[in-house]
Amino acid sequence: MGHADRWQELERVLSGATDKPHVILLGGHPDPDSIGSALAHKRLCERLGVSATIAHVLPISRAENRAMVKLLNVPMVKMTDSDDLETFGYLSLVDASQSEQTIKVPESLQLLTVVDHHRPAAIPKAPFVDIRHDVGATATIYAEYSERGLVPFSANGNDDSVVATAMFFGIQTDTDDFAFATPNDFRAAAYLKQFSDAETLSRVGRRTLTAEAMEAVGSALRDLEVVRDFAIAGVGRISAINRDAIPMAADYILRREDIDTVVVYGIVEDRIDGSLRTRRASVDPAAFMQNAFGDDSQGRPYGGGRADMGGFRVPLGMVAETDDEETLWALVKDIVRQRVARVVPDLDKSDKRKGD
Secondary structure, X not given: OOHHHHHHHHHHHHHOOOOOOEEEEEOOOOOHHHHHXXXXXXXXXXXXXXXXXXXXXXXXXXXXXXHHHHHHOOOEEEOOOHHHHOOXXXXXXXXXXXXXXOOOOOOOOEEEEEEEOOOXXXXXXXXXXXXXXXXXXXXXXXXXXXXXXXXXXXXOOOOHHHHHHHHHHHHHHHXXXXXXXXHXXXXXXXXXXXXXXXXXXXXXXXXXXXXXXXXXXXXXXXXXXXXXXXXXXXXXXXXXXXXXXXXXXXXXXXXXXXXXXXXEEEEEOOEEEEEEEEOOOOOOHHHHHHHHHOEOOOOOEXXXXXXXXXXXXXXXXXXXXXXXXXXXXXXXXXXXXHHHOOOOHHHHHOOOOEOO
């Protein structure tokens, strides 16, 4: 079964286990990803008519995690021995593939679901198992379930803001402030951001991004083309208010160890906007922009730069008025690629491979 169908299977499994209460037992010291994922699982259970309790054995050790639990008023119960688990009939694991080792799980407690992003020593046996290694957080998987159709989030949902905020923070922390995020993590964060509480995120998190900016970075990663140590990527159309998502994506891509120069571009209103970032001393961003994009009819350069970064803006003219966004984007990609190939000749010879 593909990832796209997993939410339907989870819905079927949860809906068929309403006869006994569920316990979502967190492993280790609860962290933002496990807490956010537990809240997401509890939310799904309750919407499907299932009674569910979030439980943990070990204490919440980090101050910022305790602050998150307090600010969001996360309902968690501390278990001290196996007797505390006797009242439950079903067990769900999130952000873990095996039960917490410091407590004995009663034989009467049936393992029902496992959702995790860590590589397990052995695949657990349960009616529903979704373990993925291509995402940076378990909350990303739960965000995908909802976005695809399993109890979608709503701005008017009773607890949707709390759950979305916790899930977003979980993705942010588990990917080291998105430094190790995958395109799927960015997509999930973009989806959750619109339902999150910005004030709470600013109090428990560090820097936050708009949903559109997050999606733009994810788009750049999906479109990434690498030729030796040079990279180029397009992000599609970006609103003017979020234009900074383009240099943000360039900054992020430059972190990759085998890349020392990157160009990221997109459509902003009626023009092409782009950013260049470089770690190579021999690359002059201003000269790069000039050689690639030249000057306008009045002799003004379309681009410029300083020691380690540059940017360009090229008006689209009348073609910007087209309603065919797909054709327009294909045209923009072709124009930018041909221009950049003037400076990076190997780009013209590449097979347009993407990503790694």
